[in-house]
Amino acid sequence: MVVHAENEHISLEKAWDILRNHFLPLYRPESVVVPLKSVNRLMGKRLTQDVVAKRNVPHFNASAVDGFAIRSSSSVYASSATPVILEKMDFQWVNTGLAVDHQSDSVLMVEDSSIDGNTGNLIIFKSLSAGENVRPVGEDVTRGQVIGRAGDIITSSFLSLCIASGIYELEIFSLPETIYIPTGDEIVSPQEWISTDFPESGLVAESNSTLLKGYFHEWGIPLHVHEILPDDPDIIRKAIKMAVTKYDLVLIGAGSAKGKKDHIASIISEEGCLLFHWLLMKPGRPAMGGIVGNTPVIDLPGFPMSTAVVLWSIVYPLLRLITQGDYDNSVLSKAVSSKESYEMTLLSSHSSPPGISEWLRFKAVELNEEKRIIPLTSGSSTLWSLSETDGLCLLPAKTLECPKGTKVSVWVTKDIPWKKRVLYQGSNDPALDRIVTYVRKYSGDIVLRSVGSMGGLAALSRDECHLAAAHLLDPVTGVYNESFIQDFCGNEIWERFLIYKRVQGIIVGSGNPKSINTVSDLARSDVRIINRQPGAGTRVLLDMLLQQSGIPSTSVSGYETQSVSHYDAANRIVAGVADAAIGIKAASDAMGLDFIPITEEPFEIIIPLKYMEHPGIKAFLDALQDNEWKKNVEDLGGYIWSA
């Protein structure tokens, strides 16, 4: 590999410089002539040259009103007191927009005239000046006038003006042709992926081309997708050599890391020149770019979030470079299709790696008139958080620890109903997870954040959410929630709403292969459990159950493991990573597992009094009464409505 050491592990700014240095000199914009009737092909495109009107608009003297066309000189001194009479041959009715005859130079409005019933003559009550109520030839556009400039973006009103001005085609800059070549032995096409209910372990759906198609669609640029290629250097080499002769930009999927099957860097080096390798960016690090022939070749890392990041920060700027000659720093906000940018404050602390720019995904919410963001999972492999995010934020490389309240500059990519949206922090619950749609039905919106029952109460006490939910058993009193709420609420009044009871128990494999029947069985040496995070009500329950059975937590294999939700815990059992978990029946049912019920716990919503009139809270309380949602909850199983 012949990439210069100084072009490995570089900043985005350096990568941009490299791209500019290599591809700006190659910038040769192509153009295409498109007939005006192809409105969809023309909209949003850029003119290659000035457009000059071919005819006057209007091309005749047109009446600006409904009335009588006359010579203004014949109306001199006319008034209601001293009307002037005109014979039939000396005036003519004209509708708005129609031609004023050549004898006339003004139009008398109906209200300034009357017609003599006997003679049909026109009685004029007002003196007109030459040109009055007439739109002269060329009033809108004169022949020869420049009506569009090279570089202008074509709008609907410009197209309409072109038609009126006698223009029937426009020369626009052609769009670049891009191809995406997905590679990987483990990758299967969406069709194949969908065709089986249980794909083999190790296979991965080729979902990145869909991500690319979506972004290219938003950018208004065509994208071709190649068939998936195996990790065979000869096959990939052949495809790249072919692609660079036919396309303006070649994108390769995966193969840029240091694994045994990552051949792309060598191929680019051997067939052309590898310009940079690895970015100081998270996610997106294993990106690389090169040139083969005169065509840029960019390798997108295989993980979806990394692919997205390289799309925004390398591919889109490069497309601008090869189609428009350059771009400025606003290119990133356009790449991510941002609607607005804001300064917002972090609602939870965030630690960013040193010397590396980091892309944050987040949910945004307005709390006490302040716009706040909660960072979502930051992994490069997680696609969910990219789908879920309300926007994006690129933390500069110099960012390190960001405590709560740090101001960051973010691009918003979704419409956020700031005044209607509330933030929930608290216990994870599948039934609650289904309520979002119903909150919206009642004109509110809710963001759910699972932080455990204790985390929710703590967040509420710090005024970091609008509502919480808890199912915390006090081991001393044996009463749920009461003592915890008293500890956290301080001087505030918190309203409590018991929604339902949930059946908690031991989730075990289907058919209960390890014959787990009691809490004591969890301490058996052949049993591994999957636990929940500290502060989760379910973990608190496990602790109490172990205590009651006199089992020290250290003797439970897997006690130190953490899953983030009931579904997650159940899933680990399905996957064979664990044999048992404490969790709710709904999760066990959903995964088709066996369940040993232990207790029914009250699940309570807690809302500070001061938020009770918030439109989002009102909508949430309405949603709790919605019969369709209730049906959803019953279908999940393991929920018991409170009387």
Added chain:
Amino acid sequence: MVVHAENEHISLEKAWDILRNHFLPLYRPESVVVPLKSVNRLMGKRLTQDVVAKRNVPHFNASAVDGFAIRSSSSVYASSATPVILEKMDFQWVNTGLAVDHQSDSVLMVEDSSIDGNTGNLIIFKSLSAGENVRPVGEDVTRGQVIGRAGDIITSSFLSLCIASGIYELEIFSLPETIYIPTGDEIVSPQEWISTDFPESGLVAESNSTLLKGYFHEWGIPLHVHEILPDDPDIIRKAIKMAVTKYDLVLIGAGSAKGKKDHIASIISEEGCLLFHWLLMKPGRPAMGGIVGNTPVIDLPGFPMSTAVVLWSIVYPLLRLITQGDYDNSVLSKAVSSKESYEMTLLSSHSSPPGISEWLRFKAVELNEEKRIIPLTSGSSTLWSLSETDGLCLLPAKTLECPKGTKVSVWVTKDIPWKKRVLYQGSNDPALDRIVTYVRKYSGDIVLRSVGSMGGLAALSRDECHLAAAHLLDPVTGVYNESFIQDFCGNEIWERFLIYKRVQGIIVGSGNPKSINTVSDLARSDVRIINRQPGAGTRVLLDMLLQQSGIPSTSVSGYETQSVSHYDAANRIVAGVADAAIGIKAASDAMGLDFIPITEEPFEIIIPLKYMEHPGIKAFLDALQDNEWKKNVEDLGGYIWSA
């Protein structure tokens, strides 16, 4: 006509109330199921229902690194000092993203291990915990997880996530089907319009359907265009009755004013109900809306700017109403495809009619760090200013006189290069009109505003532009510009650049039908002139020529008329409204008219010293030297380069 009096001449807010009252109860959103591979059809659409993941992502325990899959328990106490040895059958190489075998629960990174060259055994230097470097089943998404909510707008990352989650189709809300029916005896199709070089007087190109197609394209909503119908009530009635059975929204072009041919209101009343007629809005007043069957029918006024205004303020909100159930006040910014909204100050005073909301078109520029707008022509018939505008502003009905400096809230619809753009005010000049493209070539931008030579100097003295140009002859000294600049520049230093001399003279009809040869001929009773606006250098020249010939201006027919540019003046002669004008040879040549040369006048650019380093000014000065622009100027004719 049976529209209630209270629904005539109403505000936009009232019209919205009427539309809500009638069409919200009829809101029955339809849905359609679209396969995931149709990315373009799905992007930006709204989900009708929650989307639940059908499989775990990943669906197996995947390695997060390249390394050796092992059982973590076998690595207990391993360190560089006390390595642990594993035999070949107890470990397995795994690439990032691939499946960790069922025997293993963690992955050892290459750097924490080595392979014994003789035995092939693995030497472990680090103790791993269960799950280390493993992405557990369902890490990204668990089966049963809600990954999209009813009402969510579909994004590319969501589509990609759906594929990974085993989903192959989505139910989205259908888009409404709209038809536009252009009407009018005088309207000809674009094809017909283009097919002749000299259309008959009175004919008008059907350009509004292009305007509509463009906006519908931006909104992502399909539009069907009906053939043009004549002003025949029976034919129009039949078309409307047919359309309401097939479409969700019917738009009629023109026929809403009070002319003799305006039948639409009666037809709607007779076949259904006319809900409102005429808005207190400028332009856009003659809009109306009704209901036939259960289908909304909206009449768009014929003038293009009125059509656009009704599209934004009535049609788009109505589309939102019938597809999404409602809309809020941000609907207008979406309707006009606004990129940003700003408070800006008026650079010239504006007078708005009482009790009527008014739409302003404008050019925007930053002057001394302040964003300013210059309103463009306000007529409903002018399409040019809509094509040219940088954005839109809806002045509320209570707005009356807006002096210079008034703050108004505007939607910006174009990308404005604030820091590179300069504002020119001054003399109208066709050669200068061609320079914009070249200023952009040198990375600047310029807005040209013709206010006459005197107006330009005055604007410069008030710091209301970055540069001006003048050709003002001092009748006392016989010297151009000098004395005027001294009067205006105050204590500022203004740089002067002589670009070229222009040949000024008398423009007369082709073949000089009235034998006009000298300035004295302009006073002949059979000669009508077209003059320029006060303050224009060309008008100053005429005044001096008349004075020299001893002719009082009152004896010149047409002296009081005003045209706004050389082209405009020449055009009036072409149209037969005037016989002669003082103007430059370039305009006369462009229109194929005859020309009697009188003088060569210096055309000077004036730039205050303080703006000489502005990127826009630098680009302008570069553009003045551009050979391609100079070629353009020479082609126009009547320009003489200064030595």
